[in-house]
Amino acid sequence: MSDVLDLPDTPSTVRAARTSTEQWAYAAHRDGALHGSTRDFLNTSAQSATERADAFWHWNSKRIAHGTFAYGKALATAPTAHTSLRYLDGRVMSGLNFSSQDYLSLASHPQVHVAAIEAIKRLGVHSAGSTALAGNVVDGNVLEHELGTWLHTPLVALFPTGWAAGYGVIRGLMRAQDHVVIDVLAHNCLQEGAAAATRNVHLYRHLDVEHARKQLQRIRDKDSSNAILLVTEGIFSMDADSPDIKALQSLAHEFGAMLLVDVAHDLGCSGPDGTGQIGAQGMLGKVDLVMGAFSKSFASNGGFVATHSHAIKEYLRYYAPPNTFSNALSPAQIATVRECIKIIRSDEGQMRRDALFDAVGALRSHLQALGITVMGQPSPIVPVLLGREDVARITSALIAERGVLTNLVEYPAVSNNNARLRMQVMSQHTADQCATAAGIIAQTWEEAKTLVDACELASAEQTT
Ligand SMILES: Cc1ncc(COP(=O)(O)O)c(C=O)c1O
Incomplete structure (x- = not known):
């Protein structure tokens, strides 16, 4: 040399x-x-x-x-x-x-293109407002309903991106005195949301339910009342592995906490009827908070949070900063995601x-x-x-x-x-x-x- x-x-x-x-x-x-x-x-x-x-x-x-x-x-x-x-x-x-990231190759699907173009012709190219003001497009409300029905988790809030949904749901719900117990490998949006919400962020070893239990026990030994959010993902984005969602959900309830699962990489492209790991693990409709991104299997920017509580959905609209202070999904994005869901749920x-x-x-x-x-x-x-x-x-x-x-x-x-x-x-x-x-x-x-x-x-x- x-x-x-x-x-x-x-x-x-x-x-x-x-x-x-x-x-x-x-x-x-x-x-x-x-x-x-x-x-x-x-x-x-x-x-x-x-x-x-x-x-x-x-x-x-x-x-x-x-x-x-x-x-x-x-x-x-x-x-x-x-x-x-x-x-x-x-x-x-x-x-x-x-x-x-176009797992089902839907970004090039002609039917999806037609739906997006039709929406542009009907509603233009811009939502022109946040969902807290006048940025909801009526089709967006239909998308919320369709997602909620599919996930058996009926109340859905849309976000401008998946990142915004992950950050926003934690930042929106958690306060300084609360606790976030989060898998050490959870995505940046979840870690940033936790760090912005509270200094009480407790990492648990990747996928390790017993370690999560220890963290929850340690918190509850000192603090019996403040909120705890337990955070994981359906499929982890760097390691391609999955947690035991059922075990984490029952753990959360045992300690008076809520579970949040980020399904960005598995919803749509895996599981029965495309319901991802939550469906595959028999947990459809049984998880407290489901957060996802449209950018992997739904051919569009955008994200969502699904909950069983009407109050939480509406609370997020005004207290999750990327929902309140950022413009909503555009008509073409909404139409794209709706058409993708239709295809995903078909033969x-x-x-x-x-x-x-x-x-x-x-x-x-x-x-x-x-x-x-x-x-x-x-x-x-x-x-x-x-x-x-x-x-x-x-x-x-x-x-x-x-x-x-x-x-x-x-x-x-x-x-x-x-x-x-x-x-x-x-x-x-x-x-x-x-x-x-x-x-x-x-x-x-x-x-x-x-x-x-x-x-x-x-x-x-x-x-x-
Ligand atoms: C697990 C996970 N959550 C959230 C996001 C953010 O989604 P988006 O890129 O659609 O904003 C990503 C993105 O890559 C991700 O991997």
């Missing part, structure tokens, strides 16, 4: 100049584009926000330039099973798309779920057969464990060039040296496409490990 080229300062040209893979990896390693994380720029000694941002941008630009920054990509075509993404260094990569919906899980099974088994650790249980999220961040960054960059587009998840989104590809499958994917992607990933991962070893050896030789 000592005959490495003297590379220019703007290394995106390194790829454009068709240097060898070894030379590219070495340059990325040498320039720090395989190390560090966004966490480094969260709390720094910098006094000003601009200094902090500048420090981040300096590091980030190096990664972009070397092609090891896998974020901030832009769709150049629709997010179907094959797509094109423009990376921040300007390159457009085309290939098999495992990076979009076609079941066929799409079956096709999705066939593809999931094919992808998982091909990856496992090639010696790769695939985490969690079968779900549209297939987390592919790569380990070290440097190896993962190289793998992720090279597979994109080789025709597999997927998202890289690295520290701090997951723990150190547990970097992974978060592959997201859709019903359009074929078993052949899954086999092709698995083969490219397995071969590239091996190559990346060798490249990183060689980089370390070369830099050790240079320093001695």
Whole structure:
């Protein structure tokens, strides 16, 4: 590796100049584009926000330039099973798309497009207000009713995004003296909502009902009266695993708490009649608060909270800030979600779920057969464990060039040296496409490990 080229300062040209893979990896390693994380720029000694941002941008630009920054990509075509993404260094990569969240491939469904266009023609493109004022579109009230009926949890409040629903339900219901007991891996919207609502946030070990019990007991030993919200997800977004919802719901009631389940990744695309983990675990209509996002299986931005209490629904309208102070879903979004629910609950919906899980099974088994650790249980999220961040960054960059587009998840989104590809499958994917992607990933991962070893050896030789 000592005959490495003297590379220019703007290394995106390194790829454009068709240097060898070894030379590219070495340059990325040498320039720090395989190390560090966004966490480094969260709390720094910098006094000003601009200094902090500048420090981040300096590091980030190096990664972009070397092609090891896998974020901030832009769709150049629709997010179907094959797509094109423009990376921040300007390159457009085309290939098999495992990076979009459209589990049932409904974003490209002609019937959904017709419904959205019809709604625009009838009601225009904007809700022009929050749900607390005049932003409710009458069709939105119908959607609330349809969702409530489907979930056997009849009172539904819509939110502008899934994130807003998760944040809003906790921030809206909990007060400073209350407690939130939350799975340590719960999504950012839930953690942020909890942190904004109260300092009494108690983490419990991932999926660990007994640890949740201990936390609840500890709280009730000191505080017999204030509210407690127990928080979990149907399918966890980084690990693709599920809690025992029944056990958590009875635990919540035992301690005078309420249970909140975020079903963003499982509602619509799994379970009987698309009812996700709640349905699959026989808990339909038996969970206190169900919160979801439309962005994974319903082809739209938007979110909701379903409850059995009319009072809670209306309380959220005025006390959940993203409901009260943010504009409501637009007519096209509402029509899109309504049409998706119609399809999801029809025979076609079941066929799409079956096709999705066939593809999931094919992808998982091909990856496992090639010696790769695939985490969690079968779900549209297939987390592919790569380990070290440097190896993962190289793998992720090279597979994109080789025709597999997927998202890289690295520290701090997951723990150190547990970097992974978060592959997201859709019903359009074929078993052949899954086999092709698995083969490219397995071969590239091996190559990346060798490249990183060689980089370390070369830099050790240079320093001695
Ligand atoms: C578990 C979970 N909840 C909520 C959200 C937020 O949903 P949205 O992106 O629709 O705002 C996400 C998003 O990725 C998620 O993974």
